Structure formats: structure tokens, C-alpha cells
Amino acid sequence: MIPISLESGQSDDWRALQRRALRSPAALLAALGLENDPLAETLDSASPFPLRVPPPFLAAMTPGDPNDPVLRQVLSLTAERAAVPGFRADPLEEADHSPTPGLLHKYAGRALLITTGACAVHCRYCFRRHFPYPDAHSQGAKLEAALAYLEKTPSVEEIILSGGDPLMLDDEKLAALLTRLEALPHLKRLRIHSRTPVVLPQRLTPVLVERLSASRLQPVLVVHVNHAQELRAGLPERVPALRAAGITVLNQAVLLAGVNDSLDALTALGDALFAAGILPYYLHLLDPVAGAAAFAVPRDQALALYQALCEARSGYLVPRLAEEIPGRGGKQSYAPTLGPSRIDATGLGEKVVVREA
């Protein structure tokens, strides 16, 4: 007889939901009652980076609102096909920092492993939209080569699982990978970067949480929420179990025009994350990737908004502002009081005076 695990029903839940993901922009608009909206004339149904929206994320959208900040992040539009100067297919030139395929070692102390090319959702602004990474991820011989590199590089104390999205791997594959990583004595921390917890919270299975909790490595989960409304999909209900299991939960967001480029949206995001037990970690400036130009926020405006955010909230509610600068070997972080902008972003009628960098 095959033993039936009590957990199996719950663990398979997310796979079933993922199979039901919407894959057509027309179907998405219809699900929101927007099939007769002018927006329906602008859809791209044949994008090489196709629409993908799991059912819980659909439930976070407001029916009847063509400007919904969750909808706008995922809806494929023909305008993405227009070439815009400065927006390129590979804005980060990441290939230079890869000691073995699927492993990036760019910064002191931590290395990043690309575990799978798949994602639970397709974000229109994503810098990986032109790389489904069919071959770049670490499995088989590539994983062995990455582990061999890590083994002879004791300065690496933190391993970051990224993608794509590492939580697209099932619990058994992740557990097997963890076991290999735990055998490297110099590793102290395990960080997972994933958008799945917010778009498909059912992925946070008891089996996964227990495995992370049992690890010798200190677990950190960095989720990816851009707008407070995304939390309607059900993530907050699952955070207490993560915290009880000793998992630190952080958030990274991307500053996106039409989604979260206002002081109200950014303060509401930080407040809602903290209320859910998640600390804001990074706010990324958009990478200039082809197809994403509609999400660009001018740099001056971004810095002024950030300054206003720093003044509006306690330090622990404010993420670090970060920008990837290709050719300069990594992320540029902005401290709260730096930046060349003097634009009034507070709406209070007072000038935000910002020190020159």
C-alpha cells in the first residue's frame, strides 16, 4: 500500500491553482468585467512573454477598474512592442559575473543561484522577460559545478536562491537542494527571493515551512510586493507561520509608474507590509528593459518621492532605494538624505530640500 500523507492534499493545492492560471489578456479583462473597456483594444495576445496570472492574484484585482494597480503589472499590451531608446533586451550585462552557469557571484559574502527559469506570474516590467532561462538554471551538471565553486569559495556565507522563481520548484526538489547546501560548512544563511508567496500564497506549504525551519542555515524569505492591494491574495494570513518557524520575511518592490509612484501608495505599502509582519528591504528603480518603458519613473521624480517617503515614515518602514548600474558591477543604494532632486513630492506645498550626492 502507498502511505497517504496528511499533507499531500495541501501540498498539491498550489500546483492545481497554478495549472488554472489565466494565459490570455482577453480572458483576464473578461474576468474583471472589462471586456468592453477601451483597454480591450490595446491587448497583445501573442506576446513572446505571455500573460500568466494565477487565480489568487486575479482575486487581488478590483473588478471594473481599468487602472487597477495589480492588473497593470501583468496585462500584456501591444505598446510593449514599440522600440524605445535606452530600453534594451539585456540591461544588466549579468553574464560577466557568472563563475559557473546559473551562479552569479558579484558581491562579497553572498552568491546567487538561478534555480529555475519558471515564474508563477509574468510581470510586464521584469528585466528577465527576454530570458526564459531554459538553460541557465542550475540542475544536473550545472548544479554540481556551482556547488563545486561554492565549496572552494569559503568567503561566501550566504546563498541566495533566485530565478525565475525558486518556489516554482516542488518541496522535494527544494529539500534536496537545501541538503546539498547545508553540507557546505561556511554557509550561514539561506535567502530565497520569490514573488510566488504573494501571487500564489498556497505555495507556502507546511512541508516547505518545516523544512526551512529545520535547516542549519538561517532562513530569509524576500517576497516581492509592489502595491498594498496585492496582499488581498492572502499572503498576510500565512506570515505568522513563517515567523513562528524562525523565517525572517523581507520585501522588495520596484518603483512603477501607474502602480506605486505616489507617496500615498508607497507609505500604504510599507504600513501594510509591517502590519503583516514583513519588513521593507529594497525599492528598486526600474531596469531599462525593452517593453517596460511605460513603467519608467523619471529619476529626479523617483529620488524626490523617496525623500518624501523617508520624511513621512519611521526608518524601519522605509526600504533602501536601489538601482542596478550596468558596467559598475552592481547595485547602487541611496541613503535617505542623498539625491540631486529638489522637486516637491510631499504635496504639502513645502520644498523638499535634498542634499546633493
Ligand SMILES: *Cc1c(COP(=O)(O)O)cnc(C)c1O
Ligand atoms: C541583488 C543581488 C544580490 C543581493 O544583494 P543584496 O544587496 O545583498 O540584497 C546578490 N547577487 C546578485 C548577483 C544580485 O544581483
Ligand code: SF4
Ligand atoms: S516573478 Fe520575478 S522574475 Fe518572474 S516575471 Fe515577475 S519579477 Fe520577473
